[in-house]
Amino acid sequence: MKLEVNGREVKAESGDTILDSLSREGINVPTLCHMKGMTPTGACRICVVEVAGAPGLVPACSAPVADGMRIQTHSPRVLDARRTIVELLLSSHPDDCLYCGKSGRCDLQSLSQELGVSQRRYGGDKSVKEMDLSSPSIVRDPAKCILCGRCVRVCEEVQGVSAIDFVGRGSRTMVATAFDKGLNVSSCVNCGQCIVVCPTGALTEQSSVDAVVAALADPGKYVVVQHAPAVSVSLAEEFGYKPGKDIDGQMVAAFRRLGFARVFDTSFTADLTIMEEGSELVQRVTTGGVLPMITSCSPGWIKFVEQFYPELLPNVSTCKSPQQMMGALIKSFFAQREKIDPKKIVSVSVMPCTAKKFECGRSEMGRDFMPDVDYVLTTRELGHLIRRFGIDISALKPDTADTPFGERTTAGKIFGASGGVMEAALRSAHVLITGRELENLDVRAVRGLEGVKETSLKIGDLEVKAAVASGLGNARKLMEQLRAGRKDLHFIEIMTCPGGCIAGGGQPIGMDAAAVKARMQALYDLDGSAKVRVSHANTHVARLYKEFLGKPLGPKSHELLHTHYHERKVVL
Amino acid sequence: MSLQASTMMDEILKSHPGSQRDHLIPILQEVQAKLGFLSEDAVVRIGRHMRIPASKIYGVATFYNQFRFTPKGKFHVMLCRGTACHVKGSAKTLETLTKALRIEPGQTTRDGLFSIEVVACLGACALSPAITINGEFFPKVSQTKLAKLLDECRQKAGAVAPAVKVDTTSKSSRRGRTGKMEEKSS
Numbered sequence: 001m002k003l004e005v006n007g008r009e010v011k012a013e014s015g016d017t018i019l020d021s022l023s024r025e026g027i028n029v030p031t032l033c034h035m036k037g038m039t040p041t042g043a044c045r046i047c048v049v050e051v052a053g054a055p056g057l058v059p060a061c062s063a064p065v066a067d068g069m070r071i072q073t074h075s076p077r078v079l080d081a082r083r084t085i086v087e088l089l090l091s092s093h094p095d096d097c098l099y100c101g102k103s104g105r106c107d108l109q110s111l112s113q114e115l116g117v118s119q120r121r122y123g124g125d126k127s128v129k130e131m132d133l134s135s136p137s138i139v140r141d142p143a144k145c146i147l148c149g150r151c152v153r154v155c156e157e158v159q160g161v162s163a164i165d166f167v168g169r170g171s172r173t174m175v176a177t178a179f180d181k182g183l184n185v186s187s188c189v190n191c192g193q194c195i196v197v198c199p200t201g202a203l204t205e206q207s208s209v210d211a212v213v214a215a216l217a218d219p220g221k222y223v224v225v226q227h228a229p230a231v232s233v234s235l236a237e238e239f240g241y242k243p244g245k246d247i248d249g250q251m252v253a254a255f256r257r258l259g260f261a262r263v264f265d266t267s268f269t270a271d272l273t274i275m276e277e278g279s280e281l282v283q284r285v286t287t288g289g290v291l292p293m294i295t296s297c298s299p300g301w302i303k304f305v306e307q308f309y310p311e312l313l314p315n316v317s318t319c320k321s322p323q324q325m326m327g328a329l330i331k332s333f334f335a336q337r338e339k340i341d342p343k344k345i346v347s348v349s350v351m352p353c354t355a356k357k358f359e360c361g362r363s364e365m366g367r368d369f370m371p372d373v374d375y376v377l378t379t380r381e382l383g384h385l386i387r388r389f390g391i392d393i394s395a396l397k398p399d400t401a402d403t404p405f406g407e408r409t410t411a412g413k414i415f416g417a418s419g420g421v422m423e424a425a426l427r428s429a430h431v432l433i434t435g436r437e438l439e440n441l442d443v444r445a446v447r448g449l450e451g452v453k454e455t456s457l458k459i460g461d462l463e464v465k466a467a468v469a470s471g472l473g474n475a476r477k478l479m480e481q482l483r484a485g486r487k488d489l490h491f492i493e494i495m496t497c498p499g500g501c502i503a504g505g506g507q508p509i510g511m512d513a514a515a516v517k518a519r520m521q522a523l524y525d526l527d528g529s530a531k532v533r534v535s536h537a538n539t540h541v542a543r544l545y546k547e548f549l550g551k552p553l554g555p556k557s558h559e560l561l562h563t564h565y566h567e568r569k570v571v572l
Numbered sequence: 573m574s575l576q577a578s579t580m581m582d583e584i585l586k587s588h589p590g591s592q593r594d595h596l597i598p599i600l601q602e603v604q605a606k607l608g609f610l611s612e613d614a615v616v617r618i619g620r621h622m623r624i625p626a627s628k629i630y631g632v633a634t635f636y637n638q639f640r641f642t643p644k645g646k647f648h649v650m651l652c653r654g655t656a657c658h659v660k661g662s663a664k665t666l667e668t669l670t671k672a673l674r675i676e677p678g679q680t681t682r683d684g685l686f687s688i689e690v691v692a693c694l695g696a697c698a699l700s701p702a703i704t705i706n707g708e709f710f711p712k713v714s715q716t717k718l719a720k721l722l723d724e725c726r727q728k729a730g731a732v733a734p735a736v737k738v739d740t741t742s743k744s745s746r747r748g749r750t751g752k753m754e755e756k757s758s
Contacts, residue, residue: 156625162625162627163625163627164627165625165628165631166631167627167634168635169636176627177627177630178625178627178629178630179612179615179626179630179641180630187626571612571616571626572616572619572625
């Protein structure tokens with residue numbers, strides 16, 4: 001099929017939209033409501049092009065190509081229409097870019113600049129709508145919303161949650177929860193995918209940067225930090241590097257410059273999670289416990305299962321997430337060992353995730369009215385913090401995390417990608433059951449960006465059947481199978497975000513699928529080139545058991561590292 | 573939800589078996605006809621029956637003027653904003669009414685006495701500006717007449733509340749962009 005675009009002949013495939021064909025040819029047409037891989041809605045009209053013979057301008061995102069179509073993508077008529085659309089969007093938009101958290105990463109702002117909007121031609125009433133600050137993870141500012149619907153679709157189509165939808169009509173339309181209540185009492189699972197796709201500042205994270213800065217400046221506090229496996233492979237993007245660059249060493253050095261007393265690696269407690277969760281799995285299999293066992297690392301998933309599938313809660317592993325295991329160990333074992341009053345410790349964690357902000361405030365996650373983790377920063381907020389303190393990340397010499405929770409194996413590191421927990425668990429479960437290492441440590445069947453992955457692995461006499469799902473919409477498919485009576489599975493890994501933590505709601509803004517792929521590759525490259533690739537070979541984990549915890553699933557573990565979840569009533 | 577309301581809901585949902593989406597609006601209409609409004613409980617139950625998230629049902633229901641989410645007041649005031657009434661100053665009447673009762677159209681006063689609904693035309697243009705209270709027409713409603721009508725309603729209800737002061741001097745206050753804090757989830 002052939003098209004004529006801007007006077008040039010261009011090949012197209014039938015079934016393409018105009019936008020598909022154009023982007024293959026390197027012709028960028030701006031979009032706002034468009035989301036790759038999802039049904040187009042054609043709501044914003046910013047992608048309009050001129051098609052010869054068509055009565056009006058045609059939205060490129062939703063119009064299919066036809067043979068011989070003659071298209072103008074940047075004619076005066078098209079540019080004029082696009083500029084008018086942006087000007088109309090701006091007419092009710094608050095003029096507060098200087099105070100906006102998305103400034104510099106805002107699609108509306110960059111479109112306005114691209115199209116040369118330099119003065120206000122339409123003076124509309126600025127929207128005055130209340131901000132929703134109720135959620136511990138997500139801030140909603142409906143005044144900045146341009147009603148593109150990306151958040152609504154990601155919440156419904158990707159996550160299967162539908163906490164928000166368009167409410168009202170005409171100029172009063174807004175995106176809101178059922179009965180326009182706070183997000184905290186809605187079915188929102190705090191995953192933050194809506195923040196990542198939002199083209200404006202209408203959705204941002206509940207920031208803890210100022211609180212952390214204040215804690216760092218307080219001489220009476222002992223501020224420690226832990227960083228999640230997926231942060232080191234995405235933080236570089238906040239500083240303009242190509243996606244997929246691992247800057248673990250520089251990041252640790254930056255933490256020290258910022259003034260953190262200790263830097264710990266959450267991958268260490270990921271290894272610890274494998275010891276606990278692997279032992280739990282073996283126990284369930286050998287003693288006839290509830291199967292399949294489902295992972296519990298991802299706090300968005302935990303809230304999801306509490307709301308939508310409470311009957312499956314017995315299947316969920318009792319292990320806390322690596323973040324919370326680390327938090328519990330810092331204020332117990334570490335505080336005792338270093339003779340620091342746990343009340344003086346401020347425990348900060350850097351996560352690719354907004355749901356972790358919710359998780360650290362859960363009542364299960366602390367003792368004596370003291371939370372185990374005090375503040376959670378997202379990857380984006382860490383970038384912000386480093387910039388605020390004038391640290392040039394490229395000039396830093398790589399450094400390593402601190403003992404006793406600094407050593408990690410790459411089994412813990414690959415937790416950052418969907419399938420990573422499963423792979424790490426299978427590597428260690430094999431040893432726990434048979435006493436021998438897996439012949440080939442690569443469990444390729446559970447890697448990659450597919451929504452649901454399944455595999456089976458012979459461990460001793462047992463054929464272990466495992467499933468991995470990422471994106472709660474995919475998790476829902478698997479849960480529906482369990483509800484319908486599927487019984488063959490032993491172990492299920494669920495990650496809230498599609499692709500796992502590397503595509504978490506706290507990661508750099510944007511919907512760049514190539515970046516997610518590159519981050520995933522970076523994790524597996526680290527794993528492929530590492531000497532120690534199994535959690536049970538982590539010498540510091542072994543020492544921790546010897547000196548403090550005793551044995552996996554022992555009484556101390558149960559006190560600090562395990563918990564139970566309960567049905568949660570929300571407006572569904 | 574009361575037991576009686578709950579049984580009514582059950583009956584309505586039973587008469588719409590399966591979960592076809594095109595039954596949503598008829599169900600909403602029937603529920604509102606029986607219960608007087610769409611309560612949170614009702615929406616959640618409809619959602620469970622039809623396998624539609626509450627946010628979606630709320631989205632559909634708020635699109636239409638016919639649905640309300642609070643019970644009607646003991647005295648339901650319908651105010652005409654049609655062309656003739658507009659010319660005769662119904663905008664001012666509405667402002668007086670919302671200020672006197674301190675509620676917006678679609679809302680109900682806290683004591684449950686009054687609710688306001690704005691309608692496009694009552695078909696009584698010769699009587700403009702017109703309102704109805706519980707279906708009874710009141711023509712040529714001036715600000716003083718409105719105050720008197722509201723007072724009469726209060727007396728009928730036996731309320732001891734003082735007479736309403738109608739303040740037409742102060743400018744309408746706009747709500748600022750304040751943060752909304754709701755109860756923390758557990």
